Amino acid sequence: MATILHPAPKFTPAEEVKDAICATLGDILLEAVIEHEELILTVKRERIEDALRLLRDEHEYQQLMEIAGVDYPQRLERFEVVYMPLSVTKNHRLLVKVSTDENTPVPTVTTLFPSAGWLEREVFDMYGVLFQGNTDLRRILTDYGFEGHPFRKDFPLTGYQEVRYSEEEKRVIYEPVELAQDFRSFDFMSPWEGAEYVLPGDEKAEAPKADSAKTTDKPKDTGAGKAADEKAAEKKSDAAPAQTDKGEDKSGAPEATEDRPGKEPRKGETVETKSATEVDKDKGAS
Numbered sequence: 001m002a003t004i005l006h007p008a009p010k011f012t013p014a015e016e017v018k019d020a021i022c023a024t025l026g027d028i029l030l031e032a033v034i035e036h037e038e039l040i041l042t043v044k045r046e047r048i049e050d051a052l053r054l055l056r057d058e059h060e061y062q063q064l065m066e067i068a069g070v071d072y073p074q075r076l077e078r079f080e081v082v083y084m085p086l087s088v089t090k091n092h093r094l095l096v097k098v099s100t101d102e103n104t105p106v107p108t109v110t111t112l113f114p115s116a117g118w119l120e121r122e123v124f125d126m127y128g129v130l131f132q133g134n135t136d137l138r139r140i141l142t143d144y145g146f147e148g149h150p151f152r153k154d155f156p157l158t159g160y161q162e163v164r165y166s167e168e169e170k171r172v173i174y175e176p177v178e179l180a181q182d183f184r185s186f187d188f189m190s191p192w193e194g195a196e197y198v199l200p201g202d203e204k205a206e207a208p209k210a211d212s213a214k215t216t217d218k219p220k221d222t223g224a225g226k227a228a229d230e231k232a233a234e235k236k237s238d239a240a241p242a243q244t245d246k247g248e249d250k251s252g253a254p255e256a257t258e259d260r261p262g263k264e265p266r267k268g269e270t271v272e273t274k275s276a277t278e279v280d281k282d283k284g285a286s
Contacts, residue, residue, distance in 0.1 A: 010091065011091050011092070012087075012090040012091060013037070014034045014037060014038060014039040014092075015034065017039065017090070018032060018039055021039070021055070021059060021094075024054050024058055024059065025051055028050060028051050028054075029042070029043055030043060030044060038093070038094075038095060039095070040094075040097065041094060041095065042096075042097045042098070043098060045100055045104070046107060048081075048083070048096070048098050048106065048109065049107050049108075049109055049112065051096060052085060052096065052112055052113075053112055055085055056085070056112060060087050060088075060089040060090060061086060061087045061092075062088055062089070063085065063113075064083065064084070064085050064112075064113040064115060064116055064119070065084045065085070065086045065093070066082075066083075066119065067081065067083055067084070067116060067119035067120060068081075068082045068084070068123070069081055069082070069123040069126060069151065070082065071151065071152050071153045073152075073153045073154060076101070077100055077101045077104075079099065079100050079127055080098070080099055081097070081098050081099075081100065081123060081129060083095070083097075083109070100129060102128060103130075105130035106129060106130070106131050106132065107131070107132055108120060108131045108132060108133035110134060111133070117134065117136060121136070121138065121139070122140055124138075124139075125139045125141050125142055125149065126141065126149055126150060126151035127151050127152060128152065143163065145161075145174055147160050158177050159177055161175065161177060162175055162177050162178075163175075
């Protein structure tokens, strides 16, 4: 029976490559941890080019798939630049990280991977991280006149400027942001977890509870009984007056129509409305 080979190489667990990679990087490596089945390497910022070269040449991580940025404003070096090399041979991916701040540049890796040019431009555009040696370090996602770096945590959600097309000037213009209303913070509360604050009506739950529930097991508890019936009979109202004609003349009442004199006969050949609207066939024929 023929052996079926899978077209993709076997996945290499992170535990199998960790020791060999750590031994190769030596003093370049600051920390190596495995999280979520991924090997994360933290290296010295000024040695990032050497680290990726060793991973490419000695451990067969041939491709640089992505460069991402992360912002931690509370840190002294607030930015992390994360490189993600891929080994097609081992079917394995690494995460290599360095730390920096707004003013300290990171060495470019375009000398190793030409595709890193656009990736470094994206991190520069979104976070403002500088890359030393990149000959084309300019914005790539935002417009030419954009101010600030939108992925920084201190960048306002509304931005600083808004762009619109001006019919008067027949071109795209920049203007300071003008909000029709204040920015609203929406509460996406989970109905299963509950709110962290007191909702209207919840204060009733803290009211003191009665020692026992009030019940009406006996008629006297409800106020009903023979005594209540007799007392209700005493307050019985009189019957409504009968509607009889007492012969009284009430002023202002109209006279009866039966006593009015009849109308005089209509002058003419016909007196009925139907006959008056019909055409006389004899006259019409004549």
